[in-house]
Amino acid sequence: MTLLDQDTQPSRRQFLTLVGAGVGAAAARLGAEPAFAQGGAPVKIGVLAIRAGIAAPVGAAGLRATEWWAERVNKAGGILGRPVQLVVEEESNPKDTVERYRKLVLQDQVEVVLGGISTGVTLALGPVAEDLGTPWLSWDGTTQKGVEETMPNPRWAFKSVDNEVEAIVAGILTPKYFKGIKTVAGIGNDYSYGHDCWESYQAVLKRYLPDVKFVLELFPKLGVTDFTSHIAAIQQSKADLLMCSFWSGDATIIMKQAAAVGLFKTMKGVFTTAGGVHDSLKKEFTPEGLLLGYNTMYFDDPKGSALLKQFVREYKAKHNEYPPYECDHAYFNAESYKAAVEKAAGAAKRWPEKAQVVKALEGIEIESLSGRRSWREDHVQMCSFYQGMTTHKNSYDFVTISPVEVVSTRQAMKPAGAKLFDWISGWKI
Amino acid sequence: MAAGLQVVFGVQKIFNLACGSFYALGAYAGVSAVGWYASAGGPPALFVVPLALAGLAVGAVGVVVERGLLRFVYDRDETFQLLLTFAVVLMMEDAIRMIWGTSPRSTAGLYLTYGQLQLLGAPVPVYNLIVIAASLVIALAIGWLLTRTAFGRIVRAAADNREMAEALGVDMRRVYAKVFTLGTALGTLGGALVIPATAAMSEMGTELIVEAFAVVVIGGLGSMRGAFVGALAVGVLRSIAISVYPELEMLLIYLIVIVVLVLRPRGLFGGAAA
Numbered sequence: 212m213t214l215l216d217q218d219t220q221p222s223r224r225q226f227l228t229l230v231g232a233g234v235g236a237a238a239a240r241l242g243a244e245p246a247f248a249q250g251g252a253p254v255k256i257g258v259l260a261i262r263a264g265i266a267a268p269v270g271a272a273g274l275r276a277t278e279w280w281a282e283r284v285n286k287a288g289g290i291l292g293r294p295v296q297l298v299v300e301e302e303s304n305p306k307d308t309v310e311r312y313r314k315l316v317l318q319d320q321v322e323v324v325l326g327g328i329s330t331g332v333t334l335a336l337g338p339v340a341e342d343l344g345t346p347w348l349s350w351d352g353t354t355q356k357g358v359e360e361t362m363p364n365p366r367w368a369f370k371s372v373d374n375e376v377e378a379i380v381a382g383i384l385t386p387k388y389f390k391g392i393k394t395v396a397g398i399g400n401d402y403s404y405g406h407d408c409w410e411s412y413q414a415v416l417k418r419y420l421p422d423v424k425f426v427l428e429l430f431p432k433l434g435v436t437d438f439t440s441h442i443a444a445i446q447q448s449k450a451d452l453l454m455c456s457f458w459s460g461d462a463t464i465i466m467k468q469a470a471a472v473g474l475f476k477t478m479k480g481v482f483t484t485a486g487g488v489h490d491s492l493k494k495e496f497t498p499e500g501l502l503l504g505y506n507t508m509y510f511d512d513p514k515g516s517a518l519l520k521q522f523v524r525e526y527k528a529k530h531n532e533y534p535p536y537e538c539d540h541a542y543f544n545a546e547s548y549k550a551a552v553e554k555a556a557g558a559a560k561r562w563p564e565k566a567q568v569v570k571a572l573e574g575i576e577i578e579s580l581s582g583r584r585s586w587r588e589d590h591v592q593m594c595s596f597y598q599g600m601t602t603h604k605n606s607y608d609f610v611t612i613s614p615v616e617v618v619s620t621r622q623a624m625k626p627a628g629a630k631l632f633d634w635i636s637g638w639k640i
Numbered sequence: 641m642a643a644g645l646q647v648v649f650g651v652q653k654i655f656n657l658a659c660g661s662f663y664a665l666g667a668y669a670g671v672s673a674v675g676w677y678a679s680a681g682g683p684p685a686l687f688v689v690p691l692a693l694a695g696l697a698v699g700a701v702g703v704v705v706e707r708g709l710l711r712f713v714y715d716r717d718e719t720f721q722l723l724l725t726f727a728v729v730l731m732m733e734d735a736i737r738m739i740w741g742t743s744p745r746s747t748a749g750l751y752l753t754y755g756q757l758q759l760l761g762a763p764v765p766v767y768n769l770i771v772i773a774a775s776l777v778i779a780l781a782i783g784w785l786l787t788r789t790a791f792g793r794i795v796r797a798a799a800d801n802r803e804m805a806e807a808l809g810v811d812m813r814r815v816y817a818k819v820f821t822l823g824t825a826l827g828t829l830g831g832a833l834v835i836p837a838t839a840a841m842s843e844m845g846t847e848l849i850v851e852a853f854a855v856v857v858i859g860g861l862g863s864m865r866g867a868f869v870g871a872l873a874v875g876v877l878r879s880i881a882i883s884v885y886p887e888l889e890m891l892l893i894y895l896i897v898i899v900v901l902v903l904r905p906r907g908l909f910g911g912a913a914a
Binding site for chain 2 (some may be wrong): 260262263264265267270271394401428429430431432434435436437439440442443444446447459460463464467468470471472473488491493494495496532609
């Protein structure tokens with residue numbers, strides 16, 4: 212029923228638009244109101260953001276960027292003249308989030324849902340999105356089980372970059388920056404992301420350095436705040452290099468506790484994802500010369516666009532923080548939706564059906580905060596990853612990176628339909 | 641913090657889930673206090689002073705929670721206490737989020753101010769030694785308070801037999817308020833002291849609570865010595881597990897609990913309190 216109602220809505224609107232066009236002069240006078248010339252009802256856009264727990268800062272970043280985008284779009288006249296209205300719901304556990312997703316689509320009647328960070332949740336959202344027939348664009352969540360794709364050909368679901376890409380990028384960059392590495396220890400959180408990153412990193416590094424030995428792997432559970440014992444074990448392992456995929460407050464904590472015992476005086480370090488909490492990595496305890504990953508957006512990119520610079524400036528002014536990568540995922544999602552609607556609307560500027568928007572999204576490329584980003588034909592985000600060596604040579608009280616390495620998902624993400632480890636072992640090196 | 645839990649449970653027979661939140665509250669207050677201290681130009685070497693004071697000061701929340709909420713459920717079933725203190729946990733988590741935001745907070749590099757020492761061939765941050773010393777002092781102070789002072793005797797009497805103590809003219813309301821505040825202050829102080837070495841996160845309280853309960857169960861409900869030994873045992877065994885067989889790390893604490901419960905159902909020092 213509800214689906215039917217939704218389907219009839221756009222056509223009624225189209226009809227009115229046609230009538231309006233026919234009336235001619237009268238319509239022109241109506242259109243004298245500059246903003247939202249078509250006088251259209253607001254476009255409702257659903258947003259799912261994590262508000263609590265360990266990923267709350269990430270959720271906040273995504274939401275802030277979406278709000279920044281909405282404000283900008285509305286100032287410039289909305290999408291096809293319709294103002295944007297965000298309907299925000301919380302992402303929590305899979306069951307409740309699925310309920311809120313249904314509420315957004317069925318009750319609030321949003322045109323599109325943006326958001327979703329935890330893969331545990333988005334795995335559950337994928338099939339629901341297919342079922343409800345409304346486009347869903349995920350910020351940071353995939354529909355992967357481990358490193359395997361569970362929904363290779365979705366119709367309505369658009370997914371984030373594969374989880375393991377930053378570990379793969381770090382694996383590619385490790386031999387370039389750390390010569391003569393023979394032994395490697397790893398630490399990650401004890402859930403899918405931590406394990407997948409470690410597996411992928413090992414697979415990639417082994418391709419470049421076939422003799423490398425992995426001497427220790429530690430998987431403390433998410434939320435642990437004391438790594439003293441882990442660091443002692445890492446020291447005992449006498450590894451040449453430590454790979455760490457922490458991305459939340461725990462990255463800051465392990466950095467601090469490692470500094471307290473001088474871990475990185477003797478050991479090299481790779482932090483694939485700690486750029487997520489980059490402005491908490493203070494110079495006092497974060498050494499230079501670590502490989503640090505910022506995921507898909509580096510706020511201080513010397514080659515960054517005017518859009519990025521404006522965003523960073525306004526974000527800092529409003530929230531007193533420097534934006535992390537989640538902002539870029541969120542901005543890209545929202546902006547690509549707008550671009551797809553405008554593309555599907557065509558010259559007639561008629562509000563498109565949801566299915567037409569989905570068609571337009573496939574393969575679309577737009578300017579995001581971090582640069583050009585696109586949707587692959589199988590609904591996976593394509594973008595660039597920013598990693599580099601930590602440096603103290605900046606005006607902040609935390610580390611930044613120089614030089615900045617930019618690796619595209621075209622190089623570091625498995626192609627559609629490929630099996631990850633077969634793909635890696637097939638690389639020509 | 642386990643000490644706080646013990647004092648409160650021993651005397652009031654209350655399962656205080658909110659102790660985790662007090663710990664988190666102390667941590668955040670500590671971060672803020674140190675932040676103000678640093679921006680006011682205080683010498684970094686003395687940062688532990690505002691840190692500890694902030695930890696103790698927010699312990700005053702204990703009075704509010706006890707007088708405002710807990711006193712209504714003393715005579716009810718334990719489930720009410722659990723529900724109520726759990727509600728406090730949720731509210732405090734949100735309150736912390738409102739006041740301090742969602743991002744993890746840390747005290748920057750102060751942890752490293754005191755440098756490190758070589759102990760038995762391994763570098764140990766001096767701050768860790770300070771915390772260890774502080775916890776010993778706290779343990780001794782509580783021991784002294786409970787065994788050598790009039791207040792301590794009343795507390796022990798109340799723990800032993802509430803009706804009898806009341807019959808002898810002890811104002812139980814005041815004792816309860818004081819004891820609960822003491823327990824809270826131990827939690828908040830613990831949170832404040834530990835924070836330079838880590839970072840404050842709004843959910844840190846819930847993370848810790850399981851561990852604190854395990855420690856208390858191992859040591860024996862209501863026993864201070866038990867809390868001390870239990871905490872030590874869990875900490876040391878976990879460190880050993882991480883370097884010998886890392887997969888065991890998470891399971892270990894529960895294994896110890898199971899073993900202790902099977903062999904000594906009242907915990908290692910449980911007999912003393914019963």
